[in-house]
Amino acid sequence: MAWIVKNSATMQIERREDPYLDDELKKMLETEVIPRFPSRQAATLPVLHAVQHKHSWIPYQALEEAAEFLETSASQLLDTASFYDDFWLNPKGRYLIMMCQSVSCELLGQMDLLESIKAKLQIEPGQTTEDGKFTLMTVGCLGSCDTAPCALVNETLHENLTTENFGQILDGLE
Amino acid sequence: MALDHPVLTKRIPTPPWGDPRDRKLIDIDMYFDTGGYEGLKKAMGMKPNAVVELVKEAELRGRGGAGFPAGMKWSFLPPVDGDRRYLAVNADESEPGTFKDRLLLDYDPHLLLEGIAICMHACQLDTSYIYIRGEYHQQAKTLKYAVNEAYENKIFGNESLLGQINGRMPQCYVHRGAGAYICGEETGLLESLEGKRGWARIKPPFPAVAGAFGRPTIINNVETLAMVGPILELGVNWFKSMGVPRPDGIPSTVPASYGPKLFGVSGHINRPGIYEEELGIKMSHLIEEFCGGMRDGAKFKSAIVGGISTGVIGPDDYDAQLDFDVGAKYNCLGLGTAGVIVMDEHTDMVAVARNIAQFFSHESCGQCTPCREGTHWMYQLLSRIERGQGYAKDIDLLHEVAGSMGALPSGQGSTICGLADGANWAIRTIVDKFRNEFETRVKKKPQILQSVESVNDG
Ligand SMILES: Cc1cc2nc3c(=O)[nH]c(=O)nc-3n(C[C@H](O)[C@H](O)[C@H](O)COP(=O)(O)O)c2cc1C
Numbered sequence: 001m002a003w004i005v006k007n008s009a010t011m012q013i014e015r016r017e018d019p020y021l022d023d024e025l026k027k028m029l030e031t032e033v034i035p036r037f038p039s040r041q042a043a044t045l046p047v048l049h050a051v052q053h054k055h056s057w058i059p060y061q062a063l064e065e066a067a068e069f070l071e072t073s074a075s076q077l078l079d080t081a082s083f084y085d086d087f088w089l090n091p092k093g094r095y096l097i098m099m100c101q102s103v104s105c106e107l108l109g110q111m112d113l114l115e116s117i118k119a120k121l122q123i124e125p126g127q128t129t130e131d132g133k134f135t136l137m138t139v140g141c142l143g144s145c146d147t148a149p150c151a152l153v154n155e156t157l158h159e160n161l162t163t164e165n166f167g168q169i170l171d172g173l174e
Numbered sequence: 175m176a177l178d179h180p181v182l183t184k185r186i187p188t189p190p191w192g193d194p195r196d197r198k199l200i201d202i203d204m205y206f207d208t209g210g211y212e213g214l215k216k217a218m219g220m221k222p223n224a225v226v227e228l229v230k231e232a233e234l235r236g237r238g239g240a241g242f243p244a245g246m247k248w249s250f251l252p253p254v255d256g257d258r259r260y261l262a263v264n265a266d267e268s269e270p271g272t273f274k275d276r277l278l279l280d281y282d283p284h285l286l287l288e289g290i291a292i293c294m295h296a297c298q299l300d301t302s303y304i305y306i307r308g309e310y311h312q313q314a315k316t317l318k319y320a321v322n323e324a325y326e327n328k329i330f331g332n333e334s335l336l337g338q339i340n341g342r343m344p345q346c347y348v349h350r351g352a353g354a355y356i357c358g359e360e361t362g363l364l365e366s367l368e369g370k371r372g373w374a375r376i377k378p379p380f381p382a383v384a385g386a387f388g389r390p391t392i393i394n395n396v397e398t399l400a401m402v403g404p405i406l407e408l409g410v411n412w413f414k415s416m417g418v419p420r421p422d423g424i425p426s427t428v429p430a431s432y433g434p435k436l437f438g439v440s441g442h443i444n445r446p447g448i449y450e451e452e453l454g455i456k457m458s459h460l461i462e463e464f465c466g467g468m469r470d471g472a473k474f475k476s477a478i479v480g481g482i483s484t485g486v487i488g489p490d491d492y493d494a495q496l497d498f499d500v501g502a503k504y505n506c507l508g509l510g511t512a513g514v515i516v517m518d519e520h521t522d523m524v525a526v527a528r529n530i531a532q533f534f535s536h537e538s539c540g541q542c543t544p545c546r547e548g549t550h551w552m553y554q555l556l557s558r559i560e561r562g563q564g565y566a567k568d569i570d571l572l573h574e575v576a577g578s579m580g581a582l583p584s585g586q587g588s589t590i591c592g593l594a595d596g597a598n599w600a601i602r603t604i605v606d607k608f609r610n611e612f613e614t615r616v617k618k619k620p621q622i623l624q625s626v627e628s629v630n631d632g
Pocket residue numbers: 235236237238239240241242244264265266267268269355356357358359360361393394395396398399591592593
């Protein structure tokens with residue numbers, strides 16, 4: 001988690017005209033989120049969640065904009081954002097598959113399930129399919145050990161998975 | 175032994191009282207109709223300090239892992255000074271094998287909100303943040319919905335019946351985490367709440383004195399707070415009629431194991447799920463009466479008692495009594511979250527250890543060298559033992575590395591937080607209790623001879 005190596009200072013940041021943190025988003029955050037905390041920096045996680053919810057990932061330009069909004073430095077924000085597994089500083093697929101690989105799930109067949117999904121999508125955990133549809137990740141316990149093995153696909157939890165039903169679930173996605 | 179009636183799952187159909195298929199979200203009207211917020215009403219008729227004393231007397235122990243008495247924690251707060259004081263609700267639930275808080279968040283969120291309101295009154299806390307793990311998408315939505323209902327019904331907000339606390343009207347916010355196990359550790363949670371990486375803080379100062387934003391802060395687990403309403407409503411004697419009292423001769427400063435508790439059981443059993451029982455229930459009873467026995471009639475081999483951090487108990491401990499003393503009795507870390515993972519005779523304990531080491535090596539926040547490096551090395555060692563490429567001396571090395579990390583004396587006080595203690599106990603208890611499985615997996619000759627041989631062969 002804390003091991004993401006930062007790009008060097010020579011990195012080129014891709015920029016676009018339109019801000020990621022647009023006025024509408026800023027207004028919402030200013031009225032609904034900022035007042036919750038005694039410091040602006042404390043709104044970091046909600047702000048990053050909001051940016052990611054809108055854009056699917058958090059580009060560097062968005063980090064800079066968020067830093068300005070939170071009245072902190074971009075490096076401070078990068079420090080925070082890069083610590084958390086759920087913040088994407090690189091683009092991901094339209095569907096993010098987070099397969100639980102903790103004990104209860106492994107005891108109940110997660111490894112075979114993972115092999116079948118890898119074969120089906122032709123990717124390894126951490127990779128995205130060429131068409132940009134799926135990103136596959138293995139993660140720690142999802143808090144649903146009674147219905148192991150399980151996986152989150154975007155915000156939806158799928159439980160009691162088998163090679164067959166999980167394959168069908170993925171096939172059914174647009 | 176069985177509870178007369180469920181308390182935490184009163185409104186959540188759960189065997190033996192109800193069928194999980196009948197579960198639905200209890201909204202605030204249904205909650206009121208079934209005796210909800212009675213505990214809060216009672217608390218509001220009492221002086222804040224009297225509520226703290228009552229919870230202290232009940233000896234309610236934290237349900238988040240460490241088992242620290244809640245009333246005692248509450249009484250550590252300094253006197254009010256008119257400035258802000260916080261409640262941070264720990265809904266991070268990321269300990270592998272743990273899914274009990276989710277049940278409450280999914281179906282009966284007001285049980286938690288009632289506990290929060292009582293705690294805010296008792297401890298004079300004006301703002302609460304419910305820190306919920308990022309992966310609980312649905313649960314966060316449910317919680318926000320319930321919090322809204324509570325605002326509309328004057329539990330929180332500018333018209334709150336609690337009135338002003340520290341000169342402010344009480345507020346309650348849902349705050350989403352972003353996928354970091356360490357943010358379940360109370361001070362990691364606070365750092366995260368402040369918008370930083372979730373690096374655990376060195377204690378003291380304890381959060382009750384200087385917590386969120388440097389102000390006095392109480393941190394409690396979801397289930398702990400959910401228990402507070404029923405305690406106020408039904409009383410201390412009722413609460414203490416369940417569980418395991420202190421043995422004779424033990425001083426009253428040592429907390430006992432009272433009250434009902436959620437047990438989440440998963441693994442090789444027929445009916446995994448959350449079951450409510452009093453503390454002290456035998457694991458065999460849980461497996462046979464609630465969980466429909468071992469899967470495929472297989473034999474019991476081992477169990478993780480309360481999330482992977484607590485380590486394992488062995489084949490002879492099938493009847494283990496699950497209370498806060500489980501650690502001392504069966505040589506594991508403790509009751510933890512009471513998330514029991516049951517493993518049958520076909521389980522490969524080397525693989526289990528490797529799985530656990532992998533988790534900790536990924537989740538170590540990296541501040542302390544013994545934890546950051548140690549968890550990683552344990553994962554490497556276990557992976558190679560699992561592949562059949564380990565050496566006999568690796569087993570002792572593994573044991574030594576595990577025993578060198580942790581904030582507790584068993585980890586030589588070498589780290590800041592308890593994550594390393596979890597890694598230590600999990601790996602050490604597996605190696606100790608199933609050493610033969612490791613021995614049959616490793617190459618018999620010492621590494622130096624192996625390399626001499628390979629040189630000669632070459
Ligand atoms: C690495 C680590 C992770 C933890 N994760 C959680 C968690 O997810 N939920 C929780 O309630 N407590 C967790 N705890 C325990 C908390 O630090 C703290 O003791 C607890 O939230 C206090 O609440 P309680 O007294 O009501 O149990 C964790 C502890 C450690 C060391």
